[in-house]
Amino acid sequence: MRAATLIASFLACLLTGGAGSTAQDVAPDILQAQLGEWLAVPDDGERGCRIRLTDERTIGGRRAIPDAACAARIPRLAEAAAWSFAEGLTFTDATRRRVMTFVEDETTLLKTRGDKVPNYMLVRAKPGVERAPHAPAIVGTWILRRPEGPTLCTITFSDRPPLGAEESFALRPEAGCDSAVARLKLASWRIEDFALMLYGDGGSLRFEPGPGGFDKAEGGKPLQMVRRP
Template sequence: MIHMVRLTAPAVALLACGVAYAQDIDPDVLKAQAGTYLVAPEDGRAGCRMTLETDMAIGGYSLSGQDSCIKVLPAFAEASAWNFDGDGGLILIDAVREVIARFVENEGAPMKTEDGAPLLLIAAPDGVDRLPTYGSLAGAWTMRRPGGEKLCGVTLDGNAGADENAPLSLSGDCTAAVTGLKLTAWHIDGFRLTLMGDSGSSLSFDMRADGNFDKSKEEGGKPLSIVRR
């Protein structure tokens, strides 16, 4: 269930002068935030996509695609505009300027609601309608180069601890480059999978449309993938 978020005093002031506030936004910031996003429950249930646009609307900026939310997140089908909340986050509002949801900025992580069951606002691979979870990713994977060279077998345990990390194990035929990382745990954050070692080493991967993962561009080095066995 989506809980309606009631406005705080700053938010009331923000919406009361939505046009004036919008005119103060740096156009580059606006363009950077605009785009198509998946709104989806953190627990892996289906979500829906909507596009944040740069045209002016009552209370903020226009959006489209919200009709796709009617079955899975019906409250979001009523969204008519979006805006920045003044604290680094983002709000979706309906036609009478009631806030439907507030997505809070999380440093280094996707924006997320804090009210009720968490929902993420996140860029997603084409065709993907839900977030991966520890349970859905648990099982046997293969780490390999795009050309097919196998580097290691990786088994992900689906039981995450209080620190939101879950154990992993490596096959006995891993290359030295992989064993040297001493990987022992993994973490999922949105569509990013991170493998971690006891010594502080880590490797991050981003999910593809087919459910497999490619090494994050920020990692640098040679291309690397993790594919389901």
């Protein structure tokens, strides 16, 4: 979440009168961290769309280029013509009308605010990723493995809470799991914004969507989670 952290630093600078006091006086490292392709996705598991941020100056900020799919998937974002730092990362149309604003939350994730449903998240685009994790799509049996390697553990995800808990769902690892997974004593799972979290008495695992399923999002050896064939 390096890019989102830089946004927070820039906004703090504006509030204290630094950075030239305008949202267009952007430090080069902050600007460069935002450039490239991003994915805007709703939190209800529907497909999102990509939008490219450039450093080309235009009316309202710098040029934003939504993918053609935005017209059907996120119509508001399809109208975006520019992006800037204005109360977050804001997209405006060709008349400078604000169409969407993404604000950093406590985890540095960029999200829309308010009570409109669904909410949207803005994350770095990855090949083959079009959706945010959504609980109903997780229920069932998955396997954990090293990339293209043998199965380390088979896990069944339930749509019911574990005993004594209400804010998560139960999961059940099958017998014979590799010791690296078994020692975690995994027992529950839940969706946390753009992440799928697995919890146990011995530790936790954090996954984010990948081309074929989910990829472990933290340090250590790489780990994939894919649907059992």
